[in-house]
Amino acid sequence: MQKEIELAVSPDLINDELAIKRLGAKKLRIAEDRIGGIHIRKRSIDGRSRQVVYRLRVIFYIDESPSPFVYTSALQNVRGAKPVIIIGAGPAGLFAAYRCLEKGLKPIVLERGKAVQDRRRDLARINREGIVNPESNYCFGEGGAGTYSDGKLYTRSDKRGDVQKVLSIFVEHGADEDILVNARPHIGTNKLPHIIQLMRERIIEQGGEVHFDTKLVDITSSSGRATGVKLANGSSIEATDIILATGHSARDIFYLFREKGWLLEAKPFALGVRIEHPQYIIDSAQYHCKERHENLPPAYYSLVEQVDGRGVFSFCMCPGGIIAPCATDQNEIVVNGWSPSKRNNPHANSGTVTQINLEDIPAALENPFALLEFQQAVEQKAFLAGGGALVAPAQRMVDFVEGRLSNDLPVHSYKPGTKSVELQDVLPDFVHRALKGALPKFGQKMRGYYTNEAILVGVESRTSSPLRIPRNKETFQHPQVAGLYPCAEGAGYAGGIVSAAIDGMNCVDAIK
Incomplete structure (x- = not known):
């Protein structure tokens, strides 16, 4: 017999199968020795309260042994096929x-x-x-x-x-x-x-x-x-x-x-910057602690805010990650992010973008290529602002919001290098105004987020296709x-x- 139940498990016990069996036996009101095995079907982290826990969906095999996971595709040999x-x-x-x-x-x-x-x-x-x-x-x-x-x-x-x-x-x-x-x-x-x-x-x-x-x-x-x-x-x-x-x-x-x-046809997309924090700031905010528990992964976040009717949101968040140069031509700057499997780099980065609608670029209502040309123009402007060789324009977060050039830039993960600029001169007016309005509000939602220890690197522009x-x-x-x-x-x-x-x-x- 199989029973699936939800359990809340502390990080201390997440790798202790015997402890999970004990918790399950107690919730199922059965003797522990009746549990032949368990299968964790889903696992997530719940940091909504001061005590961070794992939420598990666990299948308990009662009076039977678990079946091993096996998946093999049924593939045909297609030589000579259509x-x-x-x-x-x-x-x-x-x-x-x-x-x-x-x-x-x-x-x-x-x-x-x-x-x-x-x-x-x-x-x-x-x-x-x-x-x-x-x-x-x-x-x-x-x-x-x-x-x-x-x-x-x-x-x-x-x-x-x-x-x-x-x-x-x-x-x-x-x-x-x-x-x-x-x-x-x-x-x-x-x-x-x-x-x-x-x-x-x-x-x-x-x-x-x-x-x-x-x-x-x-x-x-x-x-x-x-x-x-x-x-x-x-x-x-x-x-x-x-x-x-x-x-x-x-x-x-x-x-x-x-x-x-x-x-x-033209299609809305999103454009903004990639924002990088020291990972410990994100861990501290999300896990409510000075040091992350060894059984907790580097923390992620998801943030969204409305600024004058325009949505600003985090996108493709990379805990323990690196900012990567993702241009497909020599005269443009495009940034993205990635993480290794262990997510063990000291930085956390995320795209932070705002929606670009057809109404923002009036020509897009008649010309399907108008948003593509707009996207390309911003990428080329970022390239010129960086000075070439994929050096990206960048600014500290509070400096960006308060409208001043950063005297220096924090240590970051973007390997081609950065140049301190005023990003409002690179980003379209309605984009930088939306970002400036959203970032302090993000800081109200997540303690420590709004800080000059964070760097904004431009531009995050390939969130999706500007054409359909x-x-x-x-x-x-x-x-x-x-x-x-x-x-x-x-x-x-x-x-x-x-x-x-x-x-x-x-x-x-x-x-x-």
């Missing part, structure tokens, strides 16, 4: 390919960037020399933007598809089983590349294809039906089903659509091109690794 071209090897593309193997379709994955291990050299050059390879960087390459920017798997996409399936496929390829349990699952940039590589090898073993350094230059069609693709190397591939999973930074795809006269490629809600196909499936973040239908993976699988399921 081909599906997948543009992009990010989470949407890889999971679409995986779903093809389950359905007996042959995925042909085309990735403009490099294999996951080969990307490391280009990322090292970005951080060391400030030189961006426009085809291989933090955004482009196997695994997409998520591979080298954290591997956070937290999502609210349960209604879109099977979140547990996505997590289980990661576990099948080497991720820790904890991602099936934690309320905020996270793999870590140090572990995710190997997992992505194993997924790719599995796809190839089953008869799929994965091609790197292979850039799309055209999508061909006839009589309103996709017929294939043309590549930068001069070759062509024919297929009547094409999944477009290129990510939010592949701007050339949007221009290709404009050239072909295919429908696009429309698709039919039932068929997932572009309204003008049958067989073309706009997918995930680049098309405006996802917002993270798991939601993108689910969208990739859903697109495959729509193929007849």
Whole structure:
């Protein structure tokens, strides 16, 4: 017999299975020796009171032994099967390919960037020399933007598809089983590349294809039906089903659509800065203590505030993390954040952004590219303010709010370096005014947050795509091109690794 109950467990006991059994036996009103084993199904941290506890959903096996977790995908060998071209090897593309193997379709994955291990050299050059390879960087390459920017798997996409399936496929390829349990699952940039590589090898073993350094230059069609693709190397591939999973930074795809006269539409996105604190400040605020308990992970936060009707919110928070340079061109500054699996760096960073609506840029009501051009202009302005070589414009938090140049900047994690500037000269007026109004209010919600020990680094601008490629809600196909499936973040239908993976699988399921 199995019983699932909720328990509150102190950090001292979280790794003590016997203590958890005792607590469960007491709540179930049974003898301890009747419990053959336990399985923690969900785990989260509750810091709402002074005493921080873990909230557990635990399955107790009463008068029986637990069954071990086993997940193995039922994949088919697809050599000679119907081909599906997948543009992009990010989470949407890889999971679409995986779903093809389950359905007996042959995925042909085309990735403009490099294999996951080969990307490391280009990322090292970005951080060391400030030189961006426009085809291989933090955004482009196997695994997409998520591979080298954290591997956070937290999502609210349960209604879109099977979140547990996505997590289980990661576990099948080497991720820790904890991602099936934690309320905020996270793999870590140090572990995710190997997992992505194993997924790719599995796809190839089953008869799929994965091609790197292979850039799309055209999508061909006839009589309103996709017929294939043309590549930068001069070759062509024919297929009547094409999944477009290129990510939010592949701007050339949007221009290709404009050239072909295919429908696009402007989409709201968010823009702001990345804010970094010493991790101990966040730990102290969230755990109500001077020093974090050894069984508690570095603390995270989620903050939101309204300023004159405009929402300001934290985004992609990275405990124990690093701020990364995520530009895809040499003359722009784009920042993001990531954490290793142990989250053991001394800093905590988070994007802090405000919504950019179509009404903010009046031209967007007529020109679908107006928000993209606005986004690009801010990134280029940040590059000029930093002085080149990916040096980012930055300012201490209180100095920013009070409108004064910082005399110096705190120690931070952004490797290309920072330059002290007044960020109000870099950010659009309505963006910096919203941020200035929100940050002191965030400090009222979380003690210690509003401090000059925190640094603001600009700009956080690739929160999502500023353009959407429309698709039919039932068929997932572009309204003008049958067989073309706009997918995930680049098309405006996802917002993270798991939601993108689910969208990739859903697109495959729509193929007849």
